Amino acid sequence: MISTFEQILQGVFQRLQYHLVTFLPPLLAALIIFVITLVIALAARWVLYKIFKGLTLDQFLRRTGVAYMIDSSGRLRATRLVAETVYWGLLLTGVLVGLSVFNSDLTTQITQSFVFLLPKLVVAGIILLAGAWLSQYLGRSMLVWAVNENLPAPRRLAALVRVVIMFVAVVVTAEYLDFARNVFLAAFIILVGGAVFGVSLALGRGMGGGMHRFIEEKRETEPAPTAERSLWDHL
Amino acid sequence: MAQIPLPEEARRAAEFIRRADIVIGIPSYNNSRTIGHVVQACYAGLAKYFPQFTAVVVNSDGGSKDGTKEAVLGARVEDRHLLLLSTPLLAAHRLSFPYHGVPGKGSAFRLVFQMARELEAKACAVVDSDLRSITPEWIDLLLRPILSAGYDFVAPYYHRHKYDGTITNSIVYPLTRSLYGLRVRQPIGGEFGVSGRLIDRYLRRDDWETDTARFGIDIWMTTIAIAEGFRVCQSFLGAKLHDAKDPASDLSAMLQQVVGSVFMLMDEYQDGWRKVTGSQPVELFGFRFDVGLEPVPVNLDRMIQAFVHGCRDLSEILAQALAPETYREVASLAQRLASGSRSFNIEDRLWARIVEDFACAYKERAIAPNHLLRSVTPLYLARVASFVQETETMGSAEVEARIEELCLAFEEAKPYLIAHWDRLAIPSRAGRKRGAMAPGPDPRAASREVPS
CATH class of the missing domain: 3.90.550.10 (Spore Coat Polysaccharide Biosynthesis Protein SpsA; Chain A)
Structure with missing residues (x-):
């Protein structure tokens, strides 16, 4: 009985020892790598903040308008963006290097998948970023134009433009990543079809009303040729 | 190029x-x-x-x-x-x-x-x-x-x-x-x-x-x-x-x-x-003489409507382009008009600040230049409407005097423009009087005689 108990305990200790001997050094190594990477990432972030601040990069990017491409309010500073990207990039690299220390099938697969996917993810991110900027820019163009042309519901028109462009960006990204492409494509077709239908209805109704008013006005009186000149003759 | x-x-x-x-x-x-x-x-x-x-x-x-x-x-x-x-x-x-x-x-x-x-x-x-x-x-x-x-x-x-x-x-x-x-x-x-x-x-x-x-x-x-x-x-x-x-x-x-x-x-x-x-x-x-002028019809209601709608729909851009104090004044003006009031006035001082704020926003590139500049239109129409209301009964000499007042308001607001331009503190307006301005640059005028 006692010898059996001793054998079991011995087995447990042996397995524990085996696991400790097998996994603790890599775990420690991974931890050390992670800590070193964290320190490097923190240092890199600090240095980048200092360097870009010294170079007044934020001011330069703000003046040239590049900073506002990323955030229309201009609150997001380009220096911060670069520094944070580098920080998280280094940290992620540290995690992956740490995982590779274990040299198991799972960790190797994770690392390989990530390395394989990374360029695609970066490109996808760029596509989404460009789409976000374009949707902001064209949405605002539509807003300003619609206001100056005195069109009804300019904000909704601007929002529609933003949504459509952002959706195009998402569809392109999904297509690029080969991720649920049919779902996004179908949704996109439905959205565009709906938008075209809505615009057609609005135009039809608007033109009908406008035509009616025009005929009524024409019937009542001939408009003075200079009646609307004032708004356009200010130079 | x-x-x-x-x-x-x-x-x-x-x-x-x-x-x-x-x-x-x-x-x-x-x-x-x-x-x-x-x-x-x-x-x-x-x-x-x-x-x-x-x-x-x-x-x-x-x-x-x-x-x-x-x-x-x-x-x-x-x-x-x-x-x-x-x-x-x-x-x-x-x-x-x-x-x-x-x-x-x-x-x-x-x-x-x-x-x-x-x-x-x-x-x-x-x-x-x-x-x-x-x-x-x-x-x-x-x-x-x-x-x-x-x-x-x-x-x-x-x-x-x-x-x-x-x-x-x-x-x-x-x-x-x-x-x-x-x-x-x-x-x-x-x-x-x-x-x-x-x-x-x-x-x-x-x-x-x-x-x-x-x-x-x-x-x-x-x-x-x-x-x-x-x-x-x-x-x-x-x-x-x-x-x-x-x-x-x-x-x-x-x-x-x-x-x-x-x-x-x-x-x-x-x-x-x-x-x-x-x-x-x-x-x-040239010899100055008075001439008959063609009247220019104006559509006041349309201008006011353009301002009210513009302020509502372009608030995001205007809030970014104008200084907070200027934006508050513009927004409250639009709100009053939206609530049915027909008497309004864009004061010279406010108009000068609006224009100068836009100039600074253009310099800062806070907003794409074409968006920014096209957003001036509703405010410009409001200023024109205000001017039309104010000068409805005035003769040309009085109107010219009124424009002179506006110019002086722009000259008075110049320290504000410079401070805003440099992103410095806005200087106190105390002590600045219209007549107290320093003389301008040499207008480079030479001979006043032009032989004909």
Whole structure:
């Protein structure tokens, strides 16, 4: 009985020892790598903040308008963006290097998948970023134009433009990543079809009303040729 | 930026003519109805006032389809025997070419200036092709100060209806005057006299393909002449009567081009205008007389509606472009109007700040320039509506006095502009009085006598 108990305990200790001997050094190594990477990432972030601040990069990017491409309010500073990207990039690299220390099938697969996917993810991110900027820019163009042309519901028109462009960006990204492409494509077709239908209805109704008013006005009186000149003759 | 060469047709004509003392430029686009009269007036002016000079009249056309070129080349100049005091020694040439580059008035002017440089002209005048009130005297008034008194730039001075030229009256004149310290009353008038020296300077610049190529050309020419210290004067031309602009033309696009050019040049000449305080009058030539003016109808309700809707829908842009205090005042004004009130007034002080805030926002590039500049339109219409309400019963002299008050408000607000421009603390307004402004820069006025 006692010898059996001793054998079991011995087995447990042996397995524990085996696991400790097998996994603790890599775990420690991974931890050390992670800590070193964290320190490097923190240092890199600090240095980048200092360097870009010294170079007044934020001011330069703000003046040239590049900073506002990323955030229309201009609150997001380009220096911060670069520094944070580098920080998280280094940290992620540290995690992956740490995982590779274990040299198991799972960790190797994770690392390989990530390395394989990374360029695609970066490109996808760029596509989404460009789409976000374009949707902001064209949405605002539509807003300003619609206001100056005195069109009804300019904000909704601007929002529609933003949504459509952002959706195009998402569809392109999904297509690029080969991720649920049919779902996004179908949704996109439905959205565009709906938008075209809505615009057609609005135009039809608007033109009908406008035509009616025009005929009524024409019937009542001939408009003075200079009646609307004032708004356009200010130079 | 690559220089656009003189078109082949124009180059051959220049080689044939070789030299000319005077070049008169007429930009056009589908102006066959009026351009004949303008060409006749130019010819009569040259024959009557400059018979001893060789001259060329150049029509720079934007691809008219209505026979503008034929109207220019076929205009019969029969007035000579009515006008001549002496026999002309040299006949003026008449040319009509299409210009190249961005379609617009600025590109048309460039071809005229290129021709003037090629022909080594001493002076060049440009006049609009839709003028109905041009007389031969305009040619004398635009060229004489250059040829006989050594001026480099002659700006026009007209009598206009109180509701005509409101971009000039409410933005361009007050702002240009407060910035550069010279009271050029019609900085975007459309008719100018320019010396050969100044033409060289214009053609050396590389910003011809910006808003300058379109409606921005007038303020661009005036600002460069003032800011770079060329000798500037004005000539009184009487009334300006011209064809109504194309109703399809876009007010906000026009505002964008004119105001964008002002702001662009503000950035370039900031070292100069920072030092300027107050303003000084500019020499005015010509005999001043009162003229009958065509009334300009205004649609007040439409302007107010445009303002109310614009403030509501463009709040995001306006909040970003304007200083918080300015934005609050504008928003509360729009709110009052939206709630049914019809009495409103955009004070001079507030309007000056609005314009200056936009100038700073343009410099900062906080918003894309085209979005920013087109967002001025509702506020501009509100200011015009406010001005119309205020001056409804006023005569032209009173209106002019009112515009003078606005200009002084812009001059008073200049420390605010400079502080805002530099992102510094806004200085206290205490102690600043209208009369207490330091004298402006030397207006570079020399001889006041212009021999005729």
